[in-house]
Amino acid sequence: MVDKKDSPRNVETTGHSWDGIEEYNNPLPRWWLWTFYATIVWGLIYAILYPALPLVKGATGGVLGWSQRADVAAQIDAVTASHAELRAALVETDLRVLAENEALHRYAVQAGAALFRNNCSQCHGSGAAGAVGYPNLLDDDWLWGGRIEDIALTVRHGIRNEEDPDARFSQMPAFGDLLERAEIATLVAHVQALPNGVAPLGGEGGTLFGDNCASCHGDDGLGNRDLGAPNLTDAIWLYASDDQSLTRLISDGPYGVMPPWGDRLGEPGVRALSAYVHQLGGGEGETDTSIEEAPVATDAAPEDGAQE
Ligand code: HEC
Ligand code: HEC
Numbered sequence: 001m002v003d004k005k006d007s008p009r010n011v012e013t014t015g016h017s018w019d020g021i022e023e024y025n026n027p028l029p030r031w032w033l034w035t036f037y038a039t040i041v042w043g044l045i046y047a048i049l050y051p052a053l054p055l056v057k058g059a060t061g062g063v064l065g066w067s068q069r070a071d072v073a074a075q076i077d078a079v080t081a082s083h084a085e086l087r088a089a090l091v092e093t094d095l096r097v098l099a100e101n102e103a104l105h106r107y108a109v110q111a112g113a114a115l116f117r118n119n120c121s122q123c124h125g126s127g128a129a130g131a132v133g134y135p136n137l138l139d140d141d142w143l144w145g146g147r148i149e150d151i152a153l154t155v156r157h158g159i160r161n162e163e164d165p166d167a168r169f170s171q172m173p174a175f176g177d178l179l180e181r182a183e184i185a186t187l188v189a190h191v192q193a194l195p196n197g198v199a200p201l202g203g204e205g206g207t208l209f210g211d212n213c214a215s216c217h218g219d220d221g222l223g224n225r226d227l228g229a230p231n232l233t234d235a236i237w238l239y240a241s242d243d244q245s246l247t248r249l250i251s252d253g254p255y256g257v258m259p260p261w262g263d264r265l266g267e268p269g270v271r272a273l274s275a276y277v278h279q280l281g282g283g284e285g286e287t288d289t290s291i292e293e294a295p296v297a298t299d300a301a302p303e304d305g306a307q308e
Pocket of ligand 2: 236237
């Protein structure tokens with residue numbers, strides 16, 4: 001700070017003085033003043049052109065009629081319009097040959113991935129690897145079929161739900177009422193041994209299996225996709241394979257429920273999801289075994305990893 005004794009005396013002061021400290025009345029720097037006037041002019045022009053002055057309901061509109069909300073709405077409209085064509089094309093395309101249309105397939109998979117995150121991941125996991133009772137959608141082990149149109153049917157109508165009369169349906173009986181405890185214990189051990197190569201119809205367990213289980217799970221234990229009956233010879237468990245869990249499952253009967261999505265997400269959504277799930281790793285081609293009639297041979301599927 002400038003010492004009072006050294007300061008020039010010929011400068012006008014404002015007359016204010018605090019404890020002997022006086023205030024000079026220097027003119028404002030010219031550049032500062034002009035900047036100040038410029039901001040006022042700019043503010044006035046802005047207030048005229050754009051929404052600015054607060055009123056009771058909202059603000060003055062501004063002569064340009066610009067609004068951030070209208071801007072966003074226009075952008076959303078533009079995106080929706082650009083997608084409408086793709087969505088229409090998706091509905092018209094035979095799913096079996098969808099992968100041949102690279103651009104449309106890419107759109108479907110991306111849209112399906114977004115829908116999956118919002119609608120499916122709470123049950124099937126964000127990576128689609130599933131959990132106990134919720135099937136893994138990444139592998140080629142399918143309950144109801146892994147061709148793209150099998151997947152679409154599952155997603156459209158769901159499984160064992162009460163909302164959609166076309167839902168996939170089947171019911172494994174509760175064998176607790178039908179078999180002795182000891183017989184169930186024998187079956188538990190038998191089922192646990194199937195993935196190790198034990199013959200499904202062999203031995204005491206095999207007899208019980210043939211009488212009670214093979215009608216759905218097959219004489220070979222490979223399951224039945226018409227019924228959503230799992231393959232019991234692979235080491236892939238939808239539920240758990242320990243003694244206690246299997247005893248409970250065979251006694252009570254499992255009843256996995258999946259909601260229908262056709263009404264909620266619309267046909268484009270269902271198809272996008274089917275394309276997404278189909279390309280996750282286990283999607284099957286048209287020539288693979290499946291639950292539906294007339295296979296049409298195409299090389300539409302990205303992968304032909306059929307098993308089960
Ligand atoms: C409320 C939980 C739940 C939600 C949400 C859900 N699922 Fe499922 N999903 C299931 C269950 C449970 C099963 C197995 C049913 C059974 O035991 O047959 C299943 C089975 C499937 C299958 C059949 C798998 C196979 O092996 O054949 C597919 C495909 C599938 N879900 C896809 C989806 C998609 C896509 C979505 C999102 C639109 C979705 N799921 C949302 C619970 C759910
Ligand atoms: C009427 C058809 C039917 C019969 C009969 C049947 N099952 Fe099932 N089983 C199913 C279906 C369908 C499922 C899948 C249910 C679900 O996903 O909720 C299933 C699931 C299972 C599972 C779970 C597999 C896994 O991956 O976790 C086991 C184990 C099983 N059954 C064993 C048996 C045994 C043992 C018998 C004979 C005592 C039997 N089932 C009889 C239809 C049947």
